[in-house]
Amino acid sequence: MRRTIITATTAGLALALAACGGGSTGTTGTTTAPAASGGASSAPAAAKTLEGVTIEVAAKWTGPEQANFQKVLDAFQAKTGAKVTYSSTGEDTGAYLGPRIQGGSPPDVAILPQPGLVQQYADAKSLKPLTPEVIKQIDENYTPYWKELGSADGQVYGVLVKAAHKSLVWYRDQAFADAGVQPPATWDELVKAAQTVADSGTPPLSLCGASGWTLTDLFENVYLSTAGPENYTKLSKHEIPWTDPSVTTALEKIAQLTGKKEFLLGGTSGALQTDFPTCVTQVYGQDKAAMVIEADFVGTTAEESGAKLGEEAKYFPFPKAGETAPVVLGGDIAVALKDSKGAMALLEYLASTEGGEVWAKLPGYLSPNRNVSPDNYPSELTKQLAQTIISAGESVRYDMSDLAPSAFGGTDGKGEWKLLQDFVRDPSKIKEIQKSLEAEAAKAWK
Amino acid sequence: MTTTSALGAPPRGVLGRIADRVGGGLVQAVLVVIGVFWLVPTLGLFVVSIRQETANNSSGWWTAFTKPAEFTLRNYADLLATGFTSSFWNTVAITVPTTVLVIGIAAMAAYAFAWMQFPGRDALFLVVVGLLVVPIQIALIPIAKLYGGLGIFGSIPGVVLFHVAFGLPFAIFLLRNFFAGIPGSLLEAARMDGAGEWKIFSTVVFPLAKPAVASLGIFQFLWVWNDLLVALVFANTENQPMTKALQSQMRQFGTNVDILAPGAFLSLIIPLILFFAFQRYFVQGMMAGSVK
């Protein structure tokens, strides 16, 4: 806490001299140019209009992700004079916000990991509609699809501040070299490569089974690929039941990979006790396994574990399991829970190109903002990923579980998270799992 | 001293004595094993907390004794840099007022229950006895609503108030039983001298109750210090005590153990010191109120 204050003041001093954001962290002068051009028109670059205002923002990020976001907040503080405090919600954002909303003391701004929550909180009348200034930023910088994700019942509530590319498979180069395999392009090749890597004595897959959302991501990629975009959309809205044969096909495909004990680091039970960042360190820090299937943000943890991106830590696009090459996206949506001036100013900043570019320079971030120049990204790798997201084609889909009511798609130990864990535990029970999924879905959608 | 009494066991002759000796040795051995069993988990936490992160990831803490170079205070430094100190002070700011308030409020009520006549006294006290076992879960939702209305949700006073309310039944029960044991003649004498109720309470009864108050105090202190559930619901991030701060790191146990271990150890060091310093009161309090 204290440290924040200090950085904030130094940032303020730096700003007085440099008259530009991001000074505190020693970002290079290049910030100035795009920020000035992009921001001048929109965000009032005027004096510190929010002096003395405190804003609390809550998000699930911890560790390096939190540190990076803090730098964006620092830039905002330097610009406006507001004081922003960050609260970590832990992994279960709903459980964190629930009592605070109940108790009438929510944070000013919350960053929701799932668009499904926007609808839910909007229904509960917990969200404040965005002001025209913020909406203007959104219209300028985002495609309508993204805007829609932050809306409920025709009202815009949220800004998609961070995108995630979830159709990636990360691998450890050395493990592939030792086994003599190449990055696969199709599902069958993936299974074969996994077999070869397993034969070479390295468990091919580090599954993050304790974090249920990683399993839903895996399912979504396979489903989008085997069942196609249209079915995907239908299933996301629960217009086709989970007992549909297309779901069976996808689960059977997954079982080819997760159903083999020697494919999973630590076997089935070990895989289900491994949570998300741990499974990455097992691949990169501890060299225990060859692959981890998760989004672009794996890169942050991989670097933390000492692997160089693009050398030791590489990725390939999620292999085609059917007709479609899957691109599943995720994202975090910032919403206002209080109708305060500070909250709206922060959202406006986060939606602006200026804010997006401060963030884009930091590792582990992809901006959904189309006006954030790819040149800002720190590595070639992220640059490519960003391009895929912005030039989102027809078959790109949003993370299905994140669109679902959170009781089904976003709660630890419930709904899809739990049932997919049950599925990994015993892949032979596909039918039973499907039935349970359908029952849970029916409950969640009412 | 007869032989019987010296042995403290039935006179069973030499053989019996030998059997006793051997049995005693066995019992001692068993107890040593059990003691180790009870000690090792906490010891493990301590060692992990002062060991380098990489070392913890690669080998068990028990191997550390052969490699003293692995010991470091860095985990503690890192932990303090994350703002853990503020949650430490939050814990203090929650625990101390709660303990004082519970003792004060409960002592007054207990005095009334023990030494005052009023209609419905026994019935009211039975209610208190009944409330001893009420689970706090029952109050989470209603109190969250209530606090929302009062605007104290998430604040330290809110947390304190909740703890005080749920600490009262036990405290009243314990103190009332103690007060009731004070000889009536003392109070009679004071009343004869014309002392008012408040004066009797504050100068005669309360001072006599020191041992009971100490028992209650230590109990209450530990109870609140160690609480997680109430903090989880009623404390904001900036007001969160250590337990909640630790819990938020728990989900990523594997990667966070270098923060969790020192955090857990810091959180238990004060209760342990108190425990060792005041354990006699602790035990007495426990005996007196083992209904909770």
Next chain:
Amino acid sequence: MTDRLDGPPDPRGDDGDAVAAGSSPGPRIPSAESAPDSATGTTPDSATGTTPDSTSDATPDSTSDATPDSTSDATPDSTSDATPDSTPDSTPASGTGAAAPPAVPSVATAGPAAPAAAGTPKAPRLGPSPVMAVLFLLPGVVLLGAMVIYPIVYSVFRSLYDAGGENFVGAENYATIFQDASTLTTIRNNLIWVVVAPLLVTTLGLIFAVLTERIRWATAFKLIVFMPMAVSLMASGVIFRLVYEQDPDRGVANAVLSSVRGVFGSGESYPDARPRENDQSPVTAAQGAVVTKGSAKPGQAVLLPLVGVKPADLASAATARPAPPGPGELAGTVWFDFTQGGGGQANQVDGTEKGLAGMTVEAVRGGPGGEVAATAVTEADGTFRLTGLSPGDYTLRLPRSNFEASFNGLSWLGPALITPAIIGAFVWVWAGFAMVLIAAGLSAIPRDALEAARIDGATEWQVFRRITVPLLSPVLLVVFVTMIINTLKVFDLVFVIAPGSVQPQANVIALEMWRVSFGGGGNQGLGSALAIFLLVLVLPFMILNIRRFRRDNQ
């Protein structure tokens, strides 16, 4: 006890107060405090204190039966408080002197019931006005009313409404509790908890209390076992997450288990080695062993390729070589058929592949199931020779022992063991509590009864079962009931110890209530119903307490 109460006819100033002192709860330790007045100075001793007095004034009439125990037990004790065990002793080891006896009656009358005392203050006296009483009671009553009683009423009503609180749904939420699979799991788990945990804690407490009775360092032991009571359940959770880690190199529990196992298992073994799948591999897995698919005749060379061996296991292995057989023998190679970096030919001993040393190879006559004709162990380069074979067809087998995994530990935190594992942590926390209470109860048991039984020829076990346990039963009951209430409310331990993916399997009502009310779903109707359900479960104990209290109060 009885013996003492009516034994020495003490001058009890006011009878009522003496009884009160005797049965008043623990804190009543006038010996520790400067005795409040002269009256109490004597009363506690007469009522409770077995010792200092009884030795002095019981001597004339009861030397024979009072001495054995007062010397063996009482005398040391009465002094011990100060001497051998030094200060900390007085308490946990309080079985003895000052602290315990006053505590015991409170327990004996079943904890809450302690205030048999209650009757006393009713003695006629100058009563203050009820108005004063109201003032004294006000803060407490207001708080209890607003924050404990009102929430109960509120929850009852709230539980009859839906998630949003707008629509009346009657008993639907309660029906959900008994229909939903996940809440049923929580109820099942709570049932396991209630059946197992209190019994374990009470039994262990009893055992510890009995064992420590004659140990000189009992105080130290009691302190160690009692210590977890001071540690938060949150920190205990962290502690046990460490203990239960799966990897035997990190978790103590599995480290202990695997080192115990390690004594039995030994030798070279390749737990991960297996035949290559789905191809022309000449070998196949059969019941844990690896056998050749075809058969071989003496004079042939046999290849036994395996894959999946961890590179670390082969760090010092030699390069595999083919083995030319001599006449009348079967020779061959067992090797890791995987060329580092890929590219090697399957089922061929390529130049760089490593031999698997120390593998046992058996030649089985005829088909599988036939008798073993010869056995050999592979060399460093993976070669083996089976000699002395008569002509015929042989199947080669790598028996199971080659592949026996070094014990990898139990998955304590997996779905099957999670509840027992958490109960283990619970026992760790609470056994000390049980032990101290029971030890206090033990020390109050009249020694002479035990002695008499022993003199009559009863064995220690009989004494324990027929005399000690029955006399202790009130204490045991208090411990047991306290533990039941605790297990019903268990929350932190489950929340902290069970990893995310196993929480549904470990879930208990108290945790589910929190999750349902404040988690992603946010169903406060169901949450209230669960809270009421929990309250209903503790209701019998509430009634028990009240009834006991009233009975003792009459």
